[in-house]
Amino acid sequence: MTQLAKLRFPTPPSRPGESVDFSHLLISDVGQLPVPKLDLSAEDSAPYAHGLIRVLDDNGKASGPWADYLKATGSVKMLRNGLRDMLKMRAIDQRLHIAQRQGKTSFYMQCTGEEAIGCGFARMLKKGDMNFPTYRQQSLLVGADYPLELLIGQVYSNSMDPLKGRQLPIMHSSREYGYFSVSGNLGTQYVQAVGWAMAAALMKDDGIAAGWIGDGATASNDFHGALLTASVYRPPVVLNVVNNQWAISSCTGFAGGSRKTTYAERALGYGIPAIRVDGNDYLAVLAASKWAIERTRKGLGPVLIEWLTYRVAAHSSSDDPSSYRSKDEAAAWPLGDPVERLKEHLISIDAWSDERHVQAEAQVLDEVRVVQKEVETHGTFVDPQPMSPVDILRDVYAEMPEHLLRQRKELES
Amino acid sequence: MPSMTMIEAIRSAMDIMLERDKKTVIFGEDVGYFGGVFRCTAGLQEKYGQERVFDTPINESAIVGMAIGMAAHGMRPCVEMQFADYMFPAFDQISQEAARLRHRSNGDFTCPMVVRMPTGGGIFGGQTHSQSPEALFTHVAGLKVVQPSNPFDAKGLLISAMEDPDPVIFLEPKRLYNGPFGGDHSGKAIGWKHHPMGEAPAGYYKIPLGKANISRHGEDVTILAYGTMVHVAEAAVLASGIDAEIIDLRTLLPLDLKTIIASVVKTGRCVVLHEATRTSGFGAELIAEVQEACFYHLEAPVVRVTGWDAPYPHAQEWDYFPGPDRVQRALEQILEA
Ligand SMILES: Cc1ncc(C[n+]2csc(CCOP(=O)(O)OP(=O)(O)O)c2C)c(N)n1
Ligand SMILES: [Mg+2]
Numbered sequence: 001m002t003q004l005a006k007l008r009f010p011t012p013p014s015r016p017g018e019s020v021d022f023s024h025l026l027i028s029d030v031g032q033l034p035v036p037k038l039d040l041s042a043e044d045s046a047p048y049a050h051g052l053i054r055v056l057d058d059n060g061k062a063s064g065p066w067a068d069y070l071k072a073t074g075s076v077k078m079l080r081n082g083l084r085d086m087l088k089m090r091a092i093d094q095r096l097h098i099a100q101r102q103g104k105t106s107f108y109m110q111c112t113g114e115e116a117i118g119c120g121f122a123r124m125l126k127k128g129d130m131n132f133p134t135y136r137q138q139s140l141l142v143g144a145d146y147p148l149e150l151l152i153g154q155v156y157s158n159s160m161d162p163l164k165g166r167q168l169p170i171m172h173s174s175r176e177y178g179y180f181s182v183s184g185n186l187g188t189q190y191v192q193a194v195g196w197a198m199a200a201a202l203m204k205d206d207g208i209a210a211g212w213i214g215d216g217a218t219a220s221n222d223f224h225g226a227l228l229t230a231s232v233y234r235p236p237v238v239l240n241v242v243n244n245q246w247a248i249s250s251c252t253g254f255a256g257g258s259r260k261t262t263y264a265e266r267a268l269g270y271g272i273p274a275i276r277v278d279g280n281d282y283l284a285v286l287a288a289s290k291w292a293i294e295r296t297r298k299g300l301g302p303v304l305i306e307w308l309t310y311r312v313a314a315h316s317s318s319d320d321p322s323s324y325r326s327k328d329e330a331a332a333w334p335l336g337d338p339v340e341r342l343k344e345h346l347i348s349i350d351a352w353s354d355e356r357h358v359q360a361e362a363q364v365l366d367e368v369r370v371v372q373k374e375v376e377t378h379g380t381f382v383d384p385q386p387m388s389p390v391d392i393l394r395d396v397y398a399e400m401p402e403h404l405l406r407q408r409k410e411l412e413s
Numbered sequence: 414m415p416s417m418t419m420i421e422a423i424r425s426a427m428d429i430m431l432e433r434d435k436k437t438v439i440f441g442e443d444v445g446y447f448g449g450v451f452r453c454t455a456g457l458q459e460k461y462g463q464e465r466v467f468d469t470p471i472n473e474s475a476i477v478g479m480a481i482g483m484a485a486h487g488m489r490p491c492v493e494m495q496f497a498d499y500m501f502p503a504f505d506q507i508s509q510e511a512a513r514l515r516h517r518s519n520g521d522f523t524c525p526m527v528v529r530m531p532t533g534g535g536i537f538g539g540q541t542h543s544q545s546p547e548a549l550f551t552h553v554a555g556l557k558v559v560q561p562s563n564p565f566d567a568k569g570l571l572i573s574a575m576e577d578p579d580p581v582i583f584l585e586p587k588r589l590y591n592g593p594f595g596g597d598h599s600g601k602a603i604g605w606k607h608h609p610m611g612e613a614p615a616g617y618y619k620i621p622l623g624k625a626n627i628s629r630h631g632e633d634v635t636i637l638a639y640g641t642m643v644h645v646a647e648a649a650v651l652a653s654g655i656d657a658e659i660i661d662l663r664t665l666l667p668l669d670l671k672t673i674i675a676s677v678v679k680t681g682r683c684v685v686l687h688e689a690t691r692t693s694g695f696g697a698e699l700i701a702e703v704q705e706a707c708f709y710h711l712e713a714p715v716v717r718v719t720g721w722d723a724p725y726p727h728a729q730e731w732d733y734f735p736g737p738d739r740v741q742r743a744l745e746q747i748l749e750a
Contacts, residue, residue: 165728
């Protein structure tokens with residue numbers, strides 16, 4: 001009898017109570033990949049799409065060509081600031097997550113474990129560049145020095161909210177700080193980043209666009225639409241994939257992530273060069289971002305970066321991951337924690353100490369707490385202050401049409 | 414009869430159909446191992462295995478596309494869109510493919526498939542977790558569209574949908590998953606336990622598609638509603654003391670015009686409710702049908718109470734949601750007319 005087809009169903013690194021298996025991950029050693037020339041072609045990027053750009057080893061020591069590349073422009077001060085950014089990001093997430101638990105806001109999403117990516121990438125952008133982030137890229141705002149009161153105001157949906165309470169917490173928007181209005185619908189904005197970059201080219205400004213997408217959402221049609229259009233028109237866009245291993249309860253295998261191929265390698269089929277980077281290594285993030293952004297700004301075409309990382313926290317405040325994955329996964333993640341790794345590195349080069357770290361943590365937490373308290377005086381979900389209902393009808397159009405004017409009358413009566 | 418939440422009722426319907434018909438398959442995002450973000454499929458993968466109940470990539474177009482292929486081959490897929498707001502990538506597959514397969518192949522291929530999706534607001538979900546897209550589906554020839562308002566109906570209707578020979582869009586008002594909701598958002602959680610429709614037989618039963626339910630009999634005005642708005646109507650009637658007849662449509666397409674007409678002819682007045690935006694909403698269709706059939710019996714223009722023509726807001730949710738106060742005002746207005 002001939003053997004009949006049987007379907008395959010992906011399995012995660014662990015389920016609750018099981019031991020964790022990350023042995024399938026492709027992780028190269030530090031220093032293996034040289035810094036390629038800026039006009040790297042898709043074919044020549046194959047080792048970069050399959051390998052992993054790393055600067056810090058497991059003991060916090062920086063080495064290899066990417067470390068030298070970074071050293072040429074970077075400074076110790078820049079690294080210390082990066083550590084402070086990440087601590088700030090963590091403090092914001094902690095405080096706002098607790099605020100959600102206290103009922104002060106309806107919803108929150110943390111980026112724990114992924115702080116290095118946005119904090120580092122944003123430091124390599126220029127004013128006028130535009131990110132098309134997902135809901136988990138708030139670290140781009142911290143890396144762009146976005147005013148804390150606006151960031152926190154948005155989450156509280158009160159009169160401090162620049163979006164007037166219209167959007168779900170975490171769905172920020174700021175043209176000035178290069179953060180495109182976040183949509184809840186996955187994938188849609190990846191291809192919009194391509195369009196923005198095409199406009200930058202057509203209008204001859206030197207801005208670039210950066211698209212962001214989670215590993216799970218690479219499954220969407222729009223991911224492929226973005227890659228295709230970027231490869232056809234070659235606009236100045238960096239296409240980022242944040243591969244944090246999970247999409248709510250579904251492991252990255254359901255987006256096609258596998259033992260044999262990487263997300264970065266998908267770009268190669270479209271003729272777009274791609275690199276894969278240790279997203280928990282702040283130095284690697286800076287170096288790779290610098291390389292990719294510089295290349296893009298020089299008009300050398302689109303490039304895709306897969307950031308390898310791990311979603312440490314729950315998907316959102318509505319999620320409890322203990323029902324679908326082992327509690328030990330984060331600790332077993334082979335690329336460690338971005339804050340700990342940068343801290344260790346700075347200590348190893350005598351640019352930091354445990355005492356300074358504790359101090360910085362407390363300082364940053366304080367800074368966040370003070371702003372948070374101030375924003376809370378403008379109202380929380382526990383202690384709401386009235387907002388104008390008419391704001392529902394404003395900005396649907398540039399000018400309120402007749403039918404909305406009628407509805408406004410009814411709303412106000 | 415056991416008491417059930419709407420989640421349990423929906424799960425029970427799928428459980429029964431998985432048991433009865435080996436061709437039934439259930440899939441969608443986070444639907445398998447985890448059991449769905451609203452828990453509607455919890456335990457089903459464990460019970461029936463991965464080949465019957467499974468997780469999918471985050472691609473709604475692919476989910477429905479796969480379901481169409483399976484249905485055409487002879488299986489009975491029942492798939493989940495995580496939120497109705499996320500069905501839009503699948504709209505091509507639903508409206509251009511599933512809906513027309515029978516017609517364009519002269520019955521050679523058919524598409525007996527159910528697409529379930531949580532719909533409506535009331536959970537502070539903002540503009541991408543609150544929408545009510547029913548009118549987009551009723552506008553497509555070839556689809557059936559169902560929206561239950563309680564656990565008893567949900568189970569019986571879902572079983573009917575899963576046995577139907579044509580594609581059925583099954584809209585689940587997420588605000589009703591854990592209890593009835595008449596618009597009082599002060600925080601008192603009421604479960605289905607103490608609601609008469611929160612009881613449902615443990616086993617197989619059907620509620621036919623295309624049959625409305627008169628959830629309250631009355632003489633003075635007819636209220637047409639479905640989903641959450643049935644409970645809002647009840648709250649408004651209770652608060653106003655107006656003797657209204659409330660018709661819970663249950664199925665928007667096919668529509669039970671007979672029940673609607675009989676009621677409006679009796680009362681001479683009609684108020685139409687939905688949470689969805691007003692312009693080109695399903696209310697427009699209802700009003701057109703009512704005036705065509707009942708024009709000479711109407712004593713006042715038909716009135717509708719709907720969501721505003723704006724994206725569903727986050728913080729101002731209760732200024733957007735058409736609550737019992739607005740419904741009561743409409744009832745008073747139409748009785749004065
Ligand atoms: C089109 C669409 N389908 C489904 C959802 C529901 N949803 C929200 S987040 C999410 C998981 C996304 O995972 P991933 O892209 O890996 O990003 P991560 O949350 O890991 O950062 C899903 C399924 C959605 N927002 N949009
Ligand atoms: Mg992910």
